[in-house]
Amino acid sequence: MRFFKNANYPILQWRKRAYIVTAALMVLGIGSMIYHAARGEGWLNYGVDFTGGTVVQVSFTHPVSADQVRDATRAAGYNDWEITRFGTGNDYVVRTPKFGQEAGADAQSRVQQALQTRFKPAVNGRGGDFSIARTEAVGPKAGNELQQRALMAILLSFAATLLYLWFRFEWRFGLAAITATIHDIVVTLGFLALTRMEISLGTVAAVLTIVGYSLHDTIIVFDRVREDLKKPRHGRTFIDILNKAINETLPRTTLTVATVLITLISLLVFGGPVIRGFADVLVLGISIGTFSSIFVASPVLYEIERHFPRKEKREQAVRSTTARRPNGGTRPGNDNRPGNNRPARTAEVPR
């Protein structure tokens, strides 16, 4: 079975449309961040891992409603506790805004005591109405630190990647790859801002995974570009070279993203509620990463090349006329064998 055999899509000529999509996604995401920040809810819905606070997950042995749980905690005098259902079973998550150890009583025992006003606790994991399944209590300092370190890690890895790609390819490729990756992060975070999904440690791991995948994907395409640039040009423009690289790697891109998505979707379906949020972010981010490696990375590389053309090739510069043509070539290749890539209607720059 083969997909996209001898594909010949004028991807670069579609870049204006890609920019519009990208811009729309970014405006939506960043807009929603600003909207929520202006309302004092924070740019993103940071979870306890970042803001500090406590989360206690309680498993009930029989169905109870959120109101019943809330009654119990209110009866114990805790009015500011947030109670939400977790997953599909009889689990509830109790969030308390502050992290504290008042008089030696920590989050877990406070929740236990509060619920005891209405429910019976399990003893040694047996009997009773409820048991505590999970506790996360993070002090404000630890939360802050996590945020800073995650950001630091991402920025440093960008710098290192840029250097490596500069060394192996050249700086234009590095810059374009990083730009595409930043695009992925921004769009993913924008989506998280829009849906108000909680940002946790798992989200950080997911974003790091997306960074890794997106870079990987982009490098595969750029490798073809690098290979082709070494060959004689025969009058092909930079656009032609980029298009060829993208089209040649299209079968691989789709197959790989398909296998990764298959794994993720099975994680989403069978992985249980704990991993759910994490898998959601990954599915989204991997899709965005694939989009960007096709529609963002190469166009950005083209724009960089256009503004900072290579010295030795300034003569036949990429300042090609194709950019201004009203309708980019739109004949998906039928007569073209790979290797003889000369997209049908791409004008050639006169020397």
Next chain:
Amino acid sequence: MFQNLKVRLGLILGLTLLSLFILWRKYDKTGQPITLGLDLQGGAHYAMEIDESKAALSAKDREDAINRALKVVDMRVNELGVSEPVVQKAGNDRIIVELAGLDQASQNRAKDILQKSAFLEFQIVRPLSELQPQLPRIEQAITAAFPNEARAAGQAPAATAPGGLLQTKGAQADTAAASAAAAKPLESKFAGQGASGQILIDTANIRSITRYMALPQVRALLPRGSQLLWGVPEAEEQKGYASLWFVNADAIMTGEHLQNAQAQTDQFNRPIVAFELSRRAGRRFEKETGDHINQQMAIVLDDRVYTAPVIRGAIGNRGQIELGKSTMEDASALALVLRAGALPAPLHIVEERSVGPSLGQDSIDNGKIAAIVGIGLVILLMIGIYHFSGFLAVAALAIYVVLSMGMLSALDAVLTFPGIAGLILSVGMAVDANILIFERIREELDQGRSVRAAVSEGFHHALRAIVDSNVTTLITCAILFYTGTGPIRGFAVTLAVGVVASFFTAVFTTRTFMALYLERRQSVQSLSI
């Protein structure tokens, strides 16, 4: 030497067997081929820091203190009897304790022992009359912070305490008491004055008062250099009441200079802990106590007052702590933590994560199903698309899984939740490397090359892209490992291991399998790809 097919096959086989052996040995020793993180198998993770609210420490002192604390915590954790506990330093100022597979009750017990910093202080008790002038403003602050509760206090008729604590209160007429209580959420909960000058509180009100006292604005209103401390429940003399002590915030002496502590009984056969200070500290203690003769000195352990005897004369380097109704076992435990762990400063928990064993088991079960379904589908896809070559790739992938697991096990890496993310990504990369190579071979075949040439060219051309993307990933892993905290590190390690293993399997193993297949068929005309 890698040109020889037999050598290549031998290497693959050897590494696979080695990995299996490592996994088996680990399984034999611990019951799991790979150590699972606390988030997967259940357990508790605590991060503790030195509490510097009492005295700021210089960098050198802090380091010294944390190192001493580390030893103390290690000793205590070892006495818990948990299998393979982790006690380690994180950064310069943090201690991490990880206890695997504990149920909830044991987690609570462990936490109590960890938190018992065994920080001994001697603080001078201040007369309650100094607190009196500030009370109206404190009441105002509480009323402002908890308007609902002030009202509730006003409605509850029982809120009037018998006798009242401070003279003004006792003078009030009963009718006025209810409305007065509305404005006095704090004082209305005072149940009287104890024999040693402490405030008595009905045990039902402990929680409200604790919350009032936690308010920063209330703390700020207390007279300069003073604080309110609870008494130890075991030391309470009146049943149903708890003591609130009004003391100097600065200690005249701390347990830092404690040299020895022993559990003993006093003349009434009640448990006490007799302690001894170092000679230098003893001299200082003698001077300090001499300055406060006829005043009370509260003996405070972990911010809880045990007793507050009146200083009759200067005390040297020996003293004792009366434990009230505690048992002799309590006294021995206290003497032990005092001996082992007179910490230079108290520790407090800054981060706690605990997962019950059942939830952890659920995560593992779900993860297994998801992994089996996911891998099964990937295998189907690969064979469906690349036919025989896909089958070779799947065989290489199986080896990849064994190798990466073996490496994780050999590195004693812990598989956590973010680690699974790293594994997914690296599996994706392993599959991707195969796809890259196969697509390249297909292209070469399309251009009319012979099977042998196409395979060789395909591997050759795909190699560079694979190397570059793998190196980039490894660089990222290294940076994440050095800058990241625990969970991010877990991600970095699994990803790095996965990348190395996937590089080996895709480039080396698949190629060997292909070569083996081609060698058997000298005149191969077509490749099932």
